[in-house]
Every structure is written in C-alpha cells, then in structure tokens.
Amino acid sequence: MNLKRSNPLALGGETYAKGDANILDQVKITDAKSRFGLINLNTDEHFVLEPLFYKIPFYKNLYDSTGLSPASILDVKRDQIDDTQRPGYLLSEKDSSHDADECLACLIKKRASVLPFENRSDLLMDYSDPETITALENAGKIDSTQKTALQTISNKICKKLLEPTATGVTLTTDAEEEQLVGKIMNLVAAEPYETVYIIAVGQSIRDIGSSDNKGITIFKNWAGSGKADKTYRKSDAIKRENDAHKAYRRAGYIRPFTLKEIEDGDSSPKVLNGAPNQLEDKITDVKKGQYDLGADKICAESKIVMTLCFDPWTKKWKIKRFEYVE
Numbered sequence: 048m049n050l051k052r053s054n055p056l057a058l059g060g061e062t063y064a065k066g067d068a069n070i071l072d073q074v075k076i077t078d079a080k081s082r083f084g085l086i087n088l089n090t091d092e093h094f095v096l097e098p099l100f101y102k103i104p105f106y107k108n109l110y111d112s113t114g115l116s117p118a119s120i121l122d123v124k125r126d127q128i129d130d131t132q133r134p135g136y137l138l139s140e141k142d143s144s145h146d147a148d149e150c151l152a153c154l155i156k157k158r159a160s161v162l163p164f165e166n167r168s169d170l171l172m173d174y175s176d177p178e179t180i181t182a183l184e185n186a187g188k189i190d191s192t193q194k195t196a197l198q199t200i201s202n203k204i205c206k207k208l209l210e211p212t213a214t215g216v217t218l219t220t221d222a223e224e225e226q227l228v229g230k231i232m233n234l235v236a237a238e239p240y241e242t243v244y245i246i247a248v249g250q251s252i253r254d255i256g257s258s259d260n261k262g263i264t265i266f267k268n269w270a271g272s273g274k275a276d277k278t279y280r281k282s283d284a285i286k287r288e289n290d291a292h293k294a295y296r297r298a299g300y301i302r303p304f305t306l307k308e309i310e311d312g313d314s315s316p317k318v319l320n321g322a323p324n325q326l327e328d329k330i331t332d333v334k335k336g337q338y339d340l341g342a343d344k345i346c347a348e349s350k351i352v353m354t355l356c357f358d359p360w361t362k363k364w365k366i367k368r369f370e371y372v373e
C-alpha cells in the first residue's frame with residue numbers, strides 16, 4: 048500500500064505508483080465514535096492550520112530505533128521507552144521563516160484558493176500525473192492557467208508532508224515518510240464551507256428626548272416603585288429579602304439561585320456585576336435621534352440564531368438558516 052499519494056481518479060487499489068492514500072478519508076484513527084471540531088483544510092486562517100505541523104513527534108530510522116524485536120513502532124509501548132530517549136526522535140517544527148513557498152500552512156491556504164479540498168486525502172494528490180490535471184480541467188474545476196500553479200503548490204505540500212524536516216534528516220522507509228501524514232489526517236476535514244453561528248438581537252426602541260440640540264434630563268427609578276426613594280443607596284446593603292433586595296430583584300440586578308447554591312444552603316444575594324449603587328438614575332442630554340442608555344425605552348426584543356456559511360467557490364457568506372429563538 049502506498050500512503051504517499053492519493054489518486055483522485057480512483058479510490059486507490061490501482062498500481063502502487065498511483066497511490067492508495069484515499070483510504071485515509073475512510074479510516075478512523077481513534078476510538079471515538081464521532082469527531083467534532085476538525086480543522087477545515089479550506090480555512091482562510093493561517094493560525095488554524097499552523098498548529099497541525101508543530102511539535103508532532105515522528106521518528107527517523109523508524110525500524111532501528113525501537114531496539115525491540117519485531118522492530119516496529121507499533122510494538123513500542125510508551126512505558127517501555129520514553130519517546131525522547133529513543134534515537135531518531137524528532138518533533139516537527141513550524142516554518143519559522145514563514146516563507147510562503149515553504150510554510151505548509153501558507154501552501155495549504157494557497158492550494159485551497161486555487162482548488163478547494165474536497166477530501167482530506169487531496170493533501171497527497173499526485174499532480175505530476177497529467178491524467179489528474181486533465182480530469183480536473185475537464186470537470187471545470189480548474190482552468191488551463193491554474194494548472195502549473197496547482198502542480199507546483201501540491202507537489203510542495205506532498206514533499207513537505209513526507210519529509211517534515213529539511214535539516215539533514217533522510218527518511219528512508221515508506222513508514223518513516225508516512226508517519227506525519229498518519230498523525231495529522233485524523234485532525235483535519237475537507238469541508239465545503241466555513242460555518243459560523245451568529246446570535247442577533249433585534250430591538251424596537253422608543254426614542255425619547257428633545258427634538259432640538261439642547262437635550263432634556265430624564266429621572267428613572269429602576270426599582271419601578273415610582274417613589275423618589277433613597278433607601279437603596281448601596282449594593283452592599285442588600286440583604287436577603289430586605290427592601291433593597293426586593294428593589295434590586297425587581298430591577299433585574301439579582302439573579303435566581305442555581306440548584307447547587309440551593310443544595311449548598313447558600314442564601315447570600317446574587318447581585319449581578321455592574322449593578323449600580325443606587326436605583327435612581329438621572330440621565331442627562333437626552334435627545335431624539337440618538338440612543339440614550341436607560342432613557343430610550345426598549346419596547347420589544349427578539350433573538351435570532353443564524354447559521355452562516357462561507358462558500359469558497361463564490362467567496363461569499365450566505366445565510367444557511369435562521370431561527371427566532373425568543
């Protein structure tokens with residue numbers, strides 16, 4: 048089996064040279080039934096891709112380094128030999144030069160901008176094969192001007208993945224070359240979209256104030272008692288079920304107890320951060336045509352949860368669905 052190349056024209060299983068890395072799309076390299084939050088190869092963010100290639104352990108002289116017989120990495124249990132004690136142990140590095148033609152994260156971003164990844168095994172797609180390029184062109188996925196760029200970028204990605212260090216390390220066996228790919232494949236996905244969720248709050252507000260530039264002063268009692276009452280001067284005077292407690296609760300500055308607090312017998316008032324020291328408010332310079340916090344009245348409110356997707360083909364955000372939640 049050749050895990051160093053994927054074959055876009057078949058699912059593998061052809062000649063050795065054409066590659067079988069497509070199997071990496073189907074193999075699950077973990078015990079978990081499902082995975083969430085994989086890194087999308089079509090992401091626009093460099094910092095998202097970068098950690099994939101940083102500090103990933105791999106081994107040169109794979110078969111010799113274990114010191115065990117049969118000498119395969121699969122036979123080595125962590126408690127037998129510490130990784131760092133083993134000869135040939137290395138950690139992959141970030142590209143410190145951040146050279147756009149050498150840095151894997153940059154290369155992957157560039158690749159996705161020419162041709163978005165459809166499968167994670169596309170990382171290993173062999174573009175030196177003219178058949179592959181022709182097939183992509185015939186399918187209308189690339190045009191003739193993009194061929195060379197795609198070939199150059201993709202071949203570089205393959206090389207960088209299969210030879211993670213350039214610092215005088217020669218990886219000789221297939222297993223040595225394929226190990227980094229095997230470790231990162233399980234962490235990535237090729238999703239057509241970037242998806243974000245937005246919670247939008249829409250409010251209708253009654254605009255209060257003077258129509259001219261002078262502005263007026265509004266007095267407000269957040270406790271809603273209607274009295275010019277000075278009782279509730281300090282939030283530290285709030286005690287369970289005293290008047291201040293009732294007033295602050297009515298004004299929405301005290302939250303209900305959690306189940307744990309009730310079970311623990313914690314009865315101290317839960318005054319929210321930002322609660323003012325008094326509930327009487329004097330709001331000055333209130334005008335029409337501007338939002339005056341506390342003076343302008345919120346009459347209605349609705350919350351909408353939206354799913355937005357970025358379509359890498361059209362480079363536009365689309366609202367996939369939205370839902371009124373309150």
Ligand SMILES: [Zn+2]
Pocket residue numbers: 093145146147150151152153154
């Ligand atoms: Zn980079």
